[in-house]
Amino acid sequence: MTSVPMDHGLLLAGLLFAVGLAGVLVRRNILYVLMSLEIMMNSAALAFVVAGARWSQPDGQIVFIFIVTVAAAEVAVGLALVYQMFKRMKTLDADAASLMRG
Amino acid sequence: MTIAFYVASAVALFATLMVVTRRNPVHAVLYLMVSLLAVAVVFFTLGAHFAAALEVIIYAGAIIVLFVFMIMLLNIGPPPSTRQESLLLTPGIWVGPSALSVLLAGLFLYVILAGGRSVQAGSYVDAKTVGISMFEIYFLGVELASMILLAGLVGAYHLGKRDLPDEAEGGNG
Amino acid sequence: MNETLGTLLIIAFVILGVLHVAPGLIWLERRLLALWQDRYGPNRVGPFGLFQVLADAIKMFFKEDWIPPFADKATFILAPCIINVTALTAFAVIPFAPGWSVVDMSVGLLFFLAMSSLGVYSVTLAGWASNNKYSLLGGLRASAQMLGYEVFMGLSLMGVVLMSGTFNLAKIVEAQQNTIWYCVPQFLGMMLFLIAGIAETHRLPFDLPEAEAELIAGFHSEYSSMKFGMFFIGEYIGITLISCLMTVLYFGGWDGPTFGISEGLALKLVQFGWFAAKTFVFLCLFILLRASFCRPRYDQLIAFGWKIMLPLSLANLLITGAALLALE
Numbered sequence: 001m002t003s004v005p006m007d008h009g010l011l012l013a014g015l016l017f018a019v020g021l022a023g024v025l026v027r028r029n030i031l032y033v034l035m036s037l038e039i040m041m042n043s044a045a046l047a048f049v050v051a052g053a054r055w056s057q058p059d060g061q062i063v064f065i066f067i068v069t070v071a072a073a074e075v076a077v078g079l080a081l082v083y084q085m086f087k088r089m090k091t092l093d094a095d096a097a098s099l100m101r102g
Numbered sequence: 103m104t105i106a107f108y109v110a111s112a113v114a115l116f117a118t119l120m121v122v123t124r125r126n127p128v129h130a131v132l133y134l135m136v137s138l139l140a141v142a143v144v145f146f147t148l149g150a151h152f153a154a155a156l157e158v159i160i161y162a163g164a165i166i167v168l169f170v171f172m173i174m175l176l177n178i179g180p181p182p183s184t185r186q187e188s189l190l191l192t193p194g195i196w197v198g199p200s201a202l203s204v205l206l207a208g209l210f211l212y213v214i215l216a217g218g219r220s221v222q223a224g225s226y227v228d229a230k231t232v233g234i235s236m237f238e239i240y241f242l243g244v245e246l247a248s249m250i251l252l253a254g255l256v257g258a259y260h261l262g263k264r265d266l267p268d269e270a271e272g273g274n275g
Numbered sequence: 276m277n278e279t280l281g282t283l284l285i286i287a288f289v290i291l292g293v294l295h296v297a298p299g300l301i302w303l304e305r306r307l308l309a310l311w312q313d314r315y316g317p318n319r320v321g322p323f324g325l326f327q328v329l330a331d332a333i334k335m336f337f338k339e340d341w342i343p344p345f346a347d348k349a350t351f352i353l354a355p356c357i358i359n360v361t362a363l364t365a366f367a368v369i370p371f372a373p374g375w376s377v378v379d380m381s382v383g384l385l386f387f388l389a390m391s392s393l394g395v396y397s398v399t400l401a402g403w404a405s406n407n408k409y410s411l412l413g414g415l416r417a418s419a420q421m422l423g424y425e426v427f428m429g430l431s432l433m434g435v436v437l438m439s440g441t442f443n444l445a446k447i448v449e450a451q452q453n454t455i456w457y458c459v460p461q462f463l464g465m466m467l468f469l470i471a472g473i474a475e476t477h478r479l480p481f482d483l484p485e486a487e488a489e490l491i492a493g494f495h496s497e498y499s500s501m502k503f504g505m506f507f508i509g510e511y512i513g514i515t516l517i518s519c520l521m522t523v524l525y526f527g528g529w530d531g532p533t534f535g536i537s538e539g540l541a542l543k544l545v546q547f548g549w550f551a552a553k554t555f556v557f558l559c560l561f562i563l564l565r566a567s568f569c570r571p572r573y574d575q576l577i578a579f580g581w582k583i584m585l586p587l588s589l590a591n592l593l594i595t596g597a598a599l600l601a602l603e
Contacts, residue, residue, distance in 0.1 A: 004107045007214050012111045014210030016118055018203045023122030025199030031127050035134055039118055053148040056225035058232040061153040062240050068160050069247040073254025075165050079172045080261035086176050155385035163392025170399050171418045
């Protein structure tokens with residue numbers, strides 16, 4: 001197994017995280033916000049796997065599995081919320097859901 | 103293998119940039135899938151074969167399919183929602199947050215590269231080792247993960263019900 | 276160098292072989308269906324109607340390749356490619372005879388699951404890109420069906436992984452040679468995998484995404500010419516893939532009497548012959564299933580997947596694990 005510097009892997013994770021953050025901040029469509037959250041979670045998982053590969057330990061991949069679990073649960077609930085929101089407000093604009101009632 | 107790492111990284115970055123800039127949600131989801139596949143290749147080059155397979159099976163094969171499913175269920179075709187997206191993507195809105203993100207990316211660059219020590223990453227860890235330490239050392243984590251999944255299941259089932267009582271009218275329903 | 280050449284040869288062999296098996300299957304299916312339904316089937320073009328497939332292929336090639344103006348063009352073209360690419364890529368990990376596989380991957384079984392889970396996109400995207408409500412409904416049905424059936428497909432295979440202790444398909448075959456074909460101890464897992472496999476390739480009892488009667492061919496109603504042809508071929512490649520995996524995982528792969536031949540190319544060929552023969556039996560089984568089942572209602576299909584098959588596959592996993600621990 002030829003190897004790459006650990007920094008480069010971490011760098012990729014950092015850049016992906018920044019792009020995902022930009023997506024969460026810029027887009028107002030709630031579907032894109034959820035997608036960008038997925039990108040951020042995935043980049044965090046990437047950082048763990050890179051670190052795990054650096055010390056040849058399985059821990060990185062285990063944390064990756066936990067992150068995937070959390071992501072799956074989050075998407076299930078998040079998309080159900082999107083469905084309810086679209087049914088009530090007929091829009092996917094996240095700002096439309098800024099009120100506490102109604 | 104080293105070349106594969108850099109190519110996959112470039113693809114992942116490009117595809118991810120496309121995800122946050124697309125106007126058609128299905129195209130964005132497709133780019134997200136490409137990005138996840140590229141990250142799976144990165145995992146593979148780093149020797150984490152098990153994680154690479156899981157990334158494709160669970161992330162690209164299940165979670166993203168859920169997104170496609172939801173987009174199709176709501177049937178948000180291009181015309182109206184694209185116009186809405188265009189309104190929401192005027193420069194005044196996206197410049198500020200993007201600048202913040204670029205700042206964050208710069209910080210990451212500085213912190214990671216200023217470390218100075220460059221150590222090699224990438225050694226093969228097989229699925230068996232992962233499994234053994236998962237069910238020995240991280241046993242509690244597995245239990246917690248199962249609870250989170252159960253909570254997600256119940257939450258999604260409740261929210262996905264067709265006739266959820268409307269709280270605005272139905273009091274504390 | 277020699278090794279690279281060998282791998283390239285195997286790749287060419289696999290791609291050409293699979294792409295030729297698929298049209299052959301179309302002919303076989305039509306003839307066998309006719310046999311079981313007490314009629315003739317195609318028997319006019321060439322000996323036994325064998326050239327019917329060729330005639331169909333020529334017709335398909337020369338038809339107008341039309342993309343509806345209301346379709347999402349890029350996605351419309353991408354969709355039929357995905358089903359073929361994922362199915363053909365999955366063949367990379369199948370061991371046809373000892374040492375005869377494109378890659379000897381340590382996570383081969385997971386690679387197959389990954390490729391089959393990516394295959395969902397083909398049908399789903401075709402349904403969405405056609406911009407037609409029947410196609411959209413077909414795509415929706417396909418994505419919900421495949422999500423549900425993929426879950427227990429993965430779980431049903433884990434019984435085999437528990438018994439052999441590896442994800443590597445070649446090692447799974449060797450483990451069966453040393454002990455017993457897994458169709459005996461893993462009978463429940465095998466049945467679950469077979470059902471999941473039919474659902475994954477959306478063949479007849481599970482062909483709700485394309486149900487002609489209600490959805491006018493569902494996801495591919497807007498497709499014509501070779502783009503339709505690719506869906507058609509992709510379905511048969513999928514069937515071949517599932518049959519190969521049934522052979523490898525539950526019926527000992529290349530294992531079988533070698534008639535006193537003990538070494539060299541001849542042995543490999545005999546072993547490959549066993550593999551091909553077993554796969555052929557499953558291909559015929561797929562066609563027999565099509566001839567003998569009716570189509571369930573959609574809610575019955577989904578309820579069957581989540582309420583019956585998923586608990587059964589979990590029970591299979593639990594019992595296998597407990598039995599292995601008790602025998603240790």
